[in-house]
Amino acid sequence: MSIEPIYGLVLAGGASKRMQRDKAALKYRGRTQLDLAFEVLSRHLQRVFVSVRADQTSDPARAHLPMIVDSVQGTGPIVGIRSAFAAHPQVPWFVLACDLPFFSDALIHPLVGRRGTYGFATSLATAYKSAHDGLPEPLCAIWEPSAAPALAEYQAAGGHCPRKFLIRYGAHLVDLPDPRALDNVNTPEEYSQAAAALDNSAPMQLKIQYYALMREQAGRSEETVETSATTPADLYTELAARYGFTLSREQLKVAVNSEFSDWSRRLAANDAVVFIPPVAGG
Amino acid sequence: MSFRFTQTAIDTAEARRELQDLGAGGYVSFEGWVRDQNEGQEVTRLEYEAFQELAVKEGERIVAEALRRFPVKHALCIHRVGSLGLSDMAVWVGVSSAHRGEAFDACRFIIDEVKHRLPIWKKEHYRSGNSGWVNCERCAAEPQHSHAEHPHRVASNP
Numbered sequence: 259m260s261i262e263p264i265y266g267l268v269l270a271g272g273a274s275k276r277m278q279r280d281k282a283a284l285k286y287r288g289r290t291q292l293d294l295a296f297e298v299l300s301r302h303l304q305r306v307f308v309s310v311r312a313d314q315t316s317d318p319a320r321a322h323l324p325m326i327v328d329s330v331q332g333t334g335p336i337v338g339i340r341s342a343f344a345a346h347p348q349v350p351w352f353v354l355a356c357d358l359p360f361f362s363d364a365l366i367h368p369l370v371g372r373r374g375t376y377g378f379a380t381s382l383a384t385a386y387k388s389a390h391d392g393l394p395e396p397l398c399a400i401w402e403p404s405a406a407p408a409l410a411e412y413q414a415a416g417g418h419c420p421r422k423f424l425i426r427y428g429a430h431l432v433d434l435p436d437p438r439a440l441d442n443v444n445t446p447e448e449y450s451q452a453a454a455a456l457d458n459s460a461p462m463q464l465k466i467q468y469y470a471l472m473r474e475q476a477g478r479s480e481e482t483v484e485t486s487a488t489t490p491a492d493l494y495t496e497l498a499a500r501y502g503f504t505l506s507r508e509q510l511k512v513a514v515n516s517e518f519s520d521w522s523r524r525l526a527a528n529d530a531v532v533f534i535p536p537v538a539g540g
Numbered sequence: 541m542s543f544r545f546t547q548t549a550i551d552t553a554e555a556r557r558e559l560q561d562l563g564a565g566g567y568v569s570f571e572g573w574v575r576d577q578n579e580g581q582e583v584t585r586l587e588y589e590a591f592q593e594l595a596v597k598e599g600e601r602i603v604a605e606a607l608r609r610f611p612v613k614h615a616l617c618i619h620r621v622g623s624l625g626l627s628d629m630a631v632w633v634g635v636s637s638a639h640r641g642e643a644f645d646a647c648r649f650i651i652d653e654v655k656h657r658l659p660i661w662k663k664e665h666y667r668s669g670n671s672g673w674v675n676c677e678r679c680a681a682e683p684q685h686s687h688a689e690h691p692h693r694v695a696s697n698p
Contacts, residue, residue, distance in 0.1 A: 470589050470661035471673040505676065513659070516593040532591055532659075536675035539590070539619060539660030540572050540631050540651060 262370050265349045266299035266306035267342045268292060269335050269397060270320060270356045271328060276444045281357045283319040284449055286456050287486075292319055295354055295361060301499045302366045303352055307345075309338035334418040335397060336409055343406035355397035357442045359452045363495045365439055369400050372432045381430040382408055389437035394429045396420035398440055461486045462527040464493065471535050476501045490514065490531060491521040497533075505535055543599025543617045545592055550618050550632045559636035561613040568643040570651050572631040574624050578674070582667035588621045588630060591659035595619075602653040610646040612637035617650055619660060630662075 270282040270292050277284075282292035292308065299306045307326045314320055315327060329341045335355070342351050352369070354361065365386075373384045385399035397420065405427075412423050434440060443449045461484045468476045476497070487493035490512040497503070511534040512519050525531070552569070559567055574586050603615045615635045624630055633650045637643035654660075665671045 467591070469591055469659070470663070471676040473589075511659075513591070513594050516597070518594070532594070534591065534659045535661065535673070537656070537659055538662045538674035538676075539588075539595075539658045540655035 262303055262366075263349070264303050264352050264370065264400060265342070265346060266296075266303040266352045266354065267309050267326065267338065268295045268299065268306065268354050268356055269309045269338050271309050271311045271314060271338055272335075272356065277446065277449065279446075280317075280319060281443070284359075284443070284453075286359050286453055287461075290319055291359060292323070292356055295356055295358070296323055298361060298363055298366070299352060299354060301363060302370070304349075307342065309342065330413075332413055332418065335420050336413055336418060336423070339401055339420070340406065340409050340413070343401075343403065343409075347406065348403055350403060351401045353397060353399055353401055355442065357444065358398060358440055359443060359456060360436075360439050360441055361398065362439070362492070363499065364435055364492055365398065368432055368435055369398075372430065373400055373402075380404065382427050383424055383429040385424060385429045385431060386434050386440060387431040388440070389434050394421060394424040394431055395440050396424050396429075399424075399429070456486075462525070464525060465528065465530040466493075466497070467530065467532045469532065469535070471505065472503060472533055475503050488524055489522050490519060490525065490533075493525065493531060494521075494533060509536055510534055541600070542603035542615060543596055543619075545590060545596070546618055546620050547622050548620075550620055550629050552629075552632055552634075555616055555618055555632060555634055558616055559614040559634050561636055563638055564613045564636040565638050566640050566643060567634060567636040568640065568647045569632065569634040570647050571629050572651070574626050574628050574630060576626050578664055581664070581670075583626070583664050584667055585626070585665045586624045586630070587663045587665070588619070588624065589661050589663070590619065590621050592621075595658045595660055598658055599654065602650055602657065605653070606635070606646045606650050609649065610637075610642040612642050612646045615646055615650060617654060619654070619658070621660075 272281060274281045284291045296306055308320055308323045310320055310325050311328050315325060326342050326345050328337050329344050330337055339353055369384050382405035383399050383401045385394040385396055388395050408427050417423060443452050463482050463484055465482050467480045473479050485493060485496060487496050494507050512521060513532040513534060514523060514529050577583055599617055603617060606615050613636045618632045620630050633647050635643045635646045662674050663671055664674060
């Protein structure tokens with residue numbers, strides 16, 4: 259799996275007013291939301307930071323992670339994004355809110371691969387299109403360095419909403435692979451629902467067999483893995499990150515229980531999965 | 541059983557007997573041998589590896605397709621796995637038929653499909669001491685190549 263020359267920023271400076279608890283410290287399957295988000299980004303991006311307010315630097319949920327402390331005035335997520343550009347002005351930032359429990363590895367590549375032009379100019383950002391209202395999702399988006407001066411201008415004019423900013427200045431929009439993937443949690447009720455949903459898709463055991471080049475790269479011919487991947491596609495993403503497989507998914511076929519399978523098939527516990535690299539019989 | 545694997549040398553005399561039929565006017569076979577070079581590199585030996593459970597099913601489907609498409613009597617394919625030296629036989633296909641035309645056609649069909657569809661891999665060992673998995677290393681090393689420029693077919697869904 260390639261590591262992208264993009265930095266990641268997990269926004270963890272919010273007030274969590276409606277939740278009445280720190281959203282970054284909410285736990286899913288025993289792990290904090292902040293750690294889970296940080297780990298997904300770290301698997302794909304060159305460097306990842308947590309955006310924090312100055313009074314949060316020694317907070318136990320945050321202190322163990324690399325931080326970017328707010329360095330510009332104002333309120334809202336734009337402060338965190340602008341502070342990231344102030345610290346590293348030349349890199350694009352994959353900005354991620356800290357209240358998206360369904361965010362996963364599968365959401366990285368569609369954005370990274372579709373960074374592109376908008377009209378005649380390079381767009382300031384590449385964002386998912388909300389499955390609810392078709393508007394840009396600014397807090398799971400790649401923000402380009404060219405957005406920094408525009409954000410400063412927008413904030414100086416009294417703006418503070420990153421979504422309105424993207425609507426006004428234009429973003430390249432990408433369809434969500436799963437309409438529920440960016441459902442966020444704002445209230446204790448939403449938190450308990452999301453935690454239960456994730457527990458229900460709790461890790462299951464799968465049997466994986468490796469052949470040829472992939473056997474050598476994995477360093478084993480078979481294993482039982484515990485995974486929360488629900489499809490062969492997600493499973494490959496997870497294992498490719500673990501073992502550094504050099505073959506892209508497009509080069510492979512997959513078999514489940516000794517028959518060829520779709521990549522989007524829903525896996526069941528104890529399924530036997532084999533990834534099939536380019537063949538060379540005869 | 542119209543497709544099988546073997547760990548040892550393919551016994552063609554025995555395989556040929558399985559195709560005998562009083563109505564057959566002839567028989568065509570193809571033998572795939574280990575060649576001493578590939579893509580400019582001097583090959584010293586090969587290792588074949590297969591996902592046998594799926595490959596046997598898919599191999600039997602290929603032979604069944606051949607019997608449906610061509611009016612032949614019997615068909616059989618045997619693929620060897622493990623370490624093979626130069627000139628060793630890696631694969632054997634045999635077809636018996638009333639007339640020669642369809643026997644050639646069916647034999648050609650089976651070996652072509654076997655090469656493209658079965659989950660079988662080979663690792664070449666070169667005189668230079670290097671080795672590589674055929675169809676896998678170059679793609680992996682040059683991901684910027686489009687598939688159109690660098691064709692290889694992988695096993696297709698049935």
